[in-house]
Structure formats: structure tokens, C-alpha cells
Amino acid sequence: QVQLQESGPGLVKPSGTLSLTCAVSGGSISSSNWWSWIRQPPGKGLEWIGEIYHSGSTNYNPSLKSRVTISVDKSKNQFSLKLSSVTAADTAVYYCARISAITVTTIDPWGQGTLVTVSS
Amino acid sequence: QSALTQPRSVSGSPGQSVTISCTGTSSDVGGYNYVSWYQQHPGKAPKLMIYDVSKRPSGVPDRFSGSKSGNTASLTISGLQAEDEADYYCCSYAGSYVVFGGGTKLTVL
Numbered sequence: 001q002v003q004l005q006e007s008g009p010g011l012v013k014p015s016g017t018l019s020l021t022c023a024v025s026g027g028s029i030s031s032s033n034w035w036s037w038i039r040q041p042p043g044k045g046l047e048w049i050g051e052i053y054h055s056g057s058t059n060y061n062p063s064l065k066s067r068v069t070i071s072v073d074k075s076k077n078q079f080s081l082k083l084s085s086v087t088a089a090d091t092a093v094y095y096c097a098r099i100s101a102i103t104v105t106t107i108d109p110w111g112q113g114t115l116v117t118v119s120s
Numbered sequence: 121q122s123a124l125t126q127p128r129s130v131s132g133s134p135g136q137s138v139t140i141s142c143t144g145t146s147s148d149v150g151g152y153n154y155v156s157w158y159q160q161h162p163g164k165a166p167k168l169m170i171y172d173v174s175k176r177p178s179g180v181p182d183r184f185s186g187s188k189s190g191n192t193a194s195l196t197i198s199g200l201q202a203e204d205e206a207d208y209y210c211c212s213y214a215g216s217y218v219v220f221g222g223g224t225k226l227t228v229l
Contacts, residue, residue: 036218045123045223046158046166046209059216095165103172104213105156110165 002027004096004111012090012118018083022096022111029077030054034099036107037070037081039092047092051099052079086118124149124210124221131227137198140224142210143191150191154213157186157195160223161206169208170195202228 008020022035029035036051050060052070060068069082083090093113100106125143132138142149142157149155155173158166168177170186173193183199193212197204205228210221 046211046220048211048218048220051218061217099218100171103154103156103175105154105211105218106168106171107156107158107166107211108168108177110167113165 002098002109004098004109006094006096006111006114008114008116010115010117012086012116013120014087014118016086016118018081018086018090018094018116018118020081020094020096020114020116021078022080023076023078024098025077029072029079030074032101034059034101034104035070035072035079036097036099038095038097038107038110039090040095040113041089041092049081049083049094053101088118090116091118092116122219124212124219126208126210126221126224128222129225129227131229132197132200133229134200134202136200137196138200138226140195140197140208140210140226142193142195142212142221144193144212144219145191148212148214148219149188149193151215152213153188155186155188155193156211157184158209158211159204159206160209166209197226200228204228 034051037049067084072079095113097110157170160166173188174186
């Protein structure tokens with residue numbers, strides 16, 4: 001079955017850019033699904049960041065839209081997140097996940113998550 | 121956009137039933153039949169429990185059920201078991217984006 005794995009730096013400096021990649025295995029990123037990033041600050045709830053289709057179409061959380069870029073690399077079967085101008089408030093566990101294009105809030109499976117800390 | 125409103129905590133004894141509510145607006149919960157629920161144990165990734173308001177993925181016990189009325193969705197867990205103790209999050213489509221609830225901690229007494 002499809003599995004997702006996040007990778008990237010665990011520490012980012014304030015005002016810098018957070019960059020993460022999600023590798024998709026067991027299935028094609030060109031399938032009829034959206035590919036999403038979701039984050040969870042320590043001890044807090046889930047926040048949807050955005051999603052991308054294999055065609056390159058994207059949807060972003062309006063509150064983060066000005067700082068977020070999600071891209072897809074079909075040749076490597078992976079997609080990526082860039083979040084600019086980060087502050088301590090962006091410290092969180094970042095998850096990548098698959099979202100059904102048909103039942104648009106069916107988020108499954110999820111990656112294991114990766115903790116990103118924003119600190120100097 | 122605001123997060124959906126969930127109670128911060130609920131509790132119940134083994135064998136009992138509990139219901140977790142998730143209140144939104146006509147722009148999200150009330151406007152679409154795209155509500156899902158996730159269970160999250162400490163240190164783990166969330167797990168899909170309910171999608172499309174009331175559908176269960178394969179492997180999820182039928183003790184878990186979902187419903188919706190107006191702008192409020194609900195997750196009911198019947199026959200509570202110790203392993204049900206976890207955080208639960210609702211999620212709704214809001215027209216080109218997705219919004220989560222703040223989460224509810226379920227304690228099995």
C-alpha cells in the first residue's frame with residue numbers, strides 16, 4: 001500500500017525558509033489524489049497547510065498562503081513544501097498525507113511526521 | 121477561516137457510549153457532506169476513522185459512527201474500550217480548502 005515519508009532539516013533559523021520533501025512509495029503520485037501538508041504545533045491541534053495535484057494545481061490555507069509553496073516532482077514520485085519567513089510559531093510536527101480527489105477530506109495515509117524547530 | 125469547534129475533553133467508562141461534537145458554519149460543515157474524523161494516540165500520526173460524514177474505512181470497528189445535522193457533525197463511540205483513549209479531530213471541506221477542529225481528548229475512566 002501507499003506509504004509516505006517526510007524528510008528535511010529539523011532546525012530552521014527565524015526569518016529563514018522551511019523546506020521539506022515527502023517521498024511516496026507503493027503508488028504513483030500521478031494517481032487521482034491530492035497530496036497534502038498538515039502541521040501540529042507541540043501540544044496543539046492539526047492545521048492544514050495546503051495540497052497539490054500531480055498536474056501542479058494547488059490549494060493553500062488562506063492564513064498561510066502568502067508564505068507557502070508546494071511543488072511536485074513526478075520523476076521522483078515526491079512533493080515538497082517551502083514555508084518562508086518562519087518564526088517560532090511555525091515550530092511543529094509536519095505531516096505529509098494523501099487526500100482523495102473524490103471524498104475531499106479523506107486524508108489517508110499519513111506520513112510519520114517530522115519535527116521542525118524554528119530557533120536561532 | 122476559523123477552526124471547527126470541538127469540546128476540549130470528554131470521558132466515559134468502559135462499555136459506555138460517548139459523543140463528540142464538531143460545530144462549524146454553513147461554509148464548511150453545513151455546506152458539504154465532506155466531514156471526516158481522525159484518532160490520534162500520543163506520538164503517533166492521526167488515523168482516519170470516519171469519512172463522508174458517516175462512512176467507515178475498512179478495519180475501523182463499527183463501534184465508531186458519524187452523523188451530521190445542520191452545521192454540527194458528531195462522532196459516537198459505543199462500547200468504549202481502553203484503547204479508544206486518544207485525541208479526536210474532525211475535519212471539513214470548506215470550498216477549496218480544509219479546516220480541522222481543535223481536537224477533543226477522550227478519557228476512558
